[in-house]
Amino acid sequence: xxxxxxxxxxxxxxxxxxxxxxxxxxxxxxxxxxxxxxxxxxxxxxxxxxxxxxxxxxxxxxxxxxxxxxxxxxxxxxxxxxxxxxxxxxxxxx
Amino acid sequence: xxxxxxxxxxxxxxxxxxxxxxxxxxxxxxxxxxxxxxxxxxxxxxxxxxxxxxxxxxxxxxxxxxxxxxxxxxxxxxxxxxxxxxxxxxxxxxxxxxxxxxxxxxxxxxxxxxxxxxxxxxxxxxxxxxxxxxxxxxxxxxxxxxxxxxxxxxxxxxxxxxxxxxxxxxxxxxxxxxxxxxxxxxxxxxxxxxxxxxxxxxxxxxxxxxxxxxxxxxxxxxxxxxxxxxx
Numbered sequence: 209x210x211x212x213x214x215x216x217x218x219x220x221x222x223x224x225x226x227x228x229x230x231x232x233x234x235x236x237x238x239x240x241x242x243x244x245x246x247x248x249x250x251x252x253x254x255x256x257x258x259x260x261x262x263x264x265x266x267x268x269x270x271x272x273x274x275x276x277x278x279x280x281x282x283x284x285x286x287x288x289x290x291x292x293x294x295x296x297x298x299x300x301x302x
Numbered sequence: 303x304x305x306x307x308x309x310x311x312x313x314x315x316x317x318x319x320x321x322x323x324x325x326x327x328x329x330x331x332x333x334x335x336x337x338x339x340x341x342x343x344x345x346x347x348x349x350x351x352x353x354x355x356x357x358x359x360x361x362x363x364x365x366x367x368x369x370x371x372x373x374x375x376x377x378x379x380x381x382x383x384x385x386x387x388x389x390x391x392x393x394x395x396x397x398x399x400x401x402x403x404x405x406x407x408x409x410x411x412x413x414x415x416x417x418x419x420x421x422x423x424x425x426x427x428x429x430x431x432x433x434x435x436x437x438x439x440x441x442x443x444x445x446x447x448x449x450x451x452x453x454x455x456x457x458x459x460x461x462x463x464x465x466x467x468x469x470x471x472x473x474x475x476x477x478x479x480x481x482x483x484x485x486x487x488x489x490x491x492x493x494x495x496x497x498x499x500x501x502x503x504x505x506x507x508x509x510x511x512x513x514x515x516x517x518x519x520x521x522x523x524x525x526x527x528x529x530x531x532x533x
Contacts, residue, residue: 231412234459238413
């Protein structure tokens with residue numbers, strides 16, 4: 209609306225929610241295999257396997273009408289941050 | 303519509319930030335006798351085209367996942383409903399990735415087995431010539447095209463792979479075995495309705511012996527110009 213200024217955010221309004229995204233166990237992870245190979249070359253011969261994933265730190269404001277923050281971030285993860293066909297995600301709340 | 307000749311058929315080629323092969327795709331359309339129409343990722347406008355090509359490249363720098371950001375570009379807000387309504391769409395390489403991310407095609411493209419970026423000529427076998435993009439090929443016809451991708455291994459769950467097989471929706475397979483770990487040696491697939499096709503190797507680079515491995519890719523672009531294909 210014209211002339212209306214949104215209230216300024218303070219740090220207190222913002223929560224950090226972490227989303228971990230990993231390839232599903234059945235999806236081949238050649239990057240993880242390459243890292244495991246490097247581990248062995250470095251002498252970390254006890255390393256059995258490595259899988260590589262992604263970590264997102266989402267800073268999100270006050271919950272709106274759409275729902276609590278963790279639910280909103282779960283929606284975001286399912287739509288954008290992860291591809292549910294090949295990846296799974298886990299959310300770690302504020 | 304009835305009087306339409308191949309020369310008037312307009313094929314839109316989308317340019318995203320990071321697209322590389324939009325110019326070659328335009329050249330291939332023109333070589334086949336169509337009229338290439340440039341489409342811009344930021345415009346919610348398909349400019350009245352009869353078909354659309356999503357070209358190869360690294361849209362949005364492959365940030366997040368290949369095609370994951372491009373999928374939400376403004377032009378895709380027009381393209382997705384149009385494709386669901388029957389508009390012929392061909393996604394090549396990064397375009398294939400965009401189509402999977404947009405859920406216009408099942409499955410996903412994953413990192414090549416062995417991590418190598420594969421950049422070489424490959425032979426592919428056309429297994430489905432009932433799509434608008436492949437109707438000019440004989441069933442089983444083998445063509446040589448260019449593969450150049452690092453995230454080209456097609457992956458899907460067992461049920462999806464079985465459904466693709468039983469429905470005949472695998473458009474092309476690598477004729478000499480998968481060079482990238484692609485499930486079932488799949489090089490390209492079609493959606494259930496047949497109008498949307500994704501292909502990992504590049505037929506647009508194989509339309510001219512001067513600049514590519516022969517002309518085997520040209521029929522992807524001439525097939526779509528036949529009246530039945532774009533009707």
